[in-house]
Amino acid sequence: MIEGTTETQVLTEVEDAETRLSEAAQSDLLRHAPVGLMTIDMQGTVVAHNLMLALWRGHPAADASGALIGENALDWLSADSLARCVALLSAEEPVEQQFREIVIEGRAMNGEFSPIILNADLVFDANGQMRLHVALIDATERGRFERELIEARHSADRANDQLHDLQEQLRHQALHDPLTGLANQSLLEEQLGRILLAATRAEKPCAVLYLDLDGFRALNQECGHAVGDELLRVIADRLRSISPEGGVVSRLGGDEFVLAGGPTDEASLALLAERVLEQVRLPLPELIGDRPLSASIGTVLWSPRPGEGAPFARDFIASADQAMYRAKLAGKNTVARCLWSDIVS
Incomplete structure (x- = not known):
């Protein structure tokens, strides 16, 4: 123990270090998540975002860090989608109930609109300001993932059927005479x-x-x-x-x-x-x-x-x-x- 420090101080410093490491790990995880993530204020201004969202907006990976901070995410929406989101934000029900698996049209950097699945949670920052944590999933990518998942399940079912058939064959071979097929x-x-x-x-x-x-x-x-x-x-x-x-x-x-x-x-x-x-x-x-x-x-x-x-x-x-x-x-x-x-x- 360093001279002049108490055991309580050491434990506190260790806990603080563990917290910082945990927060860093979580931050890194969110930064590299395979879906677009961002935090916006109640006017739609981007406060933080991850790499996937910047890439979707058209920023190269090398310049993606913080590239969207300060932009207004509402500007990325089509007119119909903007009106829908504004209506949901002004509704009396909590955001958590309103912004769940809703499909909107979002515009990438190239100006093309594509369907996006949006989920949002209402949070408060350290200063007590309301923020929205938003996840954006490309609907076409989700459809592809779902198709791949279905195919993976079908493949697993086929593999299980083949395994069952193989087990039956092995059982038959173990219990029958190979020459005549009679019971052994x-x-x-x-x-x-x-x-x-x-x-x-x-x-x-x-x-x-x-x-x-x-x-x-x-x-x-x-x-x-x-x-x-x-x-x-x-x-x-x-x-x-x-x-x-x-x-x-x-x-x-x-x-x-x-x-x-x-x-x-x-x-x-x-x-x-x-x-x-x-x-x-x-x-x-x-x-x-x-x-x-x-x-x-x-x-x-x-x-x-x-x-x-x-x-x-x-x-x-x-x-x-x-x-x-x-x-x-x-x-x-x-x-x-x-x-x-x-x-x-």
């Missing part, structure tokens, strides 16, 4: 969980059918991977066509497929399994000539019992997978059936 294991377990919950509430059975194509590996090697891929797509389409309403068809990789859904019963499940065998056996001469194709199928049926919770989707699928392997061991081209109650008992 993640989506199968998710949807089967919902199916099991619905079956529990409805107290109706639910089933899973797990199939593996017999001899597919040999066909794939003999005919080529392109033929093998097309064969898998054909089988996927056939399974879609016979899937029970409300069910889900999935490819778990390789030549393994799952049909899951319900409600159903033992008879309808057996019928569905036979239909799957028939669809797989249908000839494909354009792909594999007269080579036969068949499937081994395992099915599991769950019937809700009072007080019993639904099986977990993953366990339900795994039990059908085990049944399918029993069909393989039984000679292939057949169906191995089991009940969930037998598995858990």
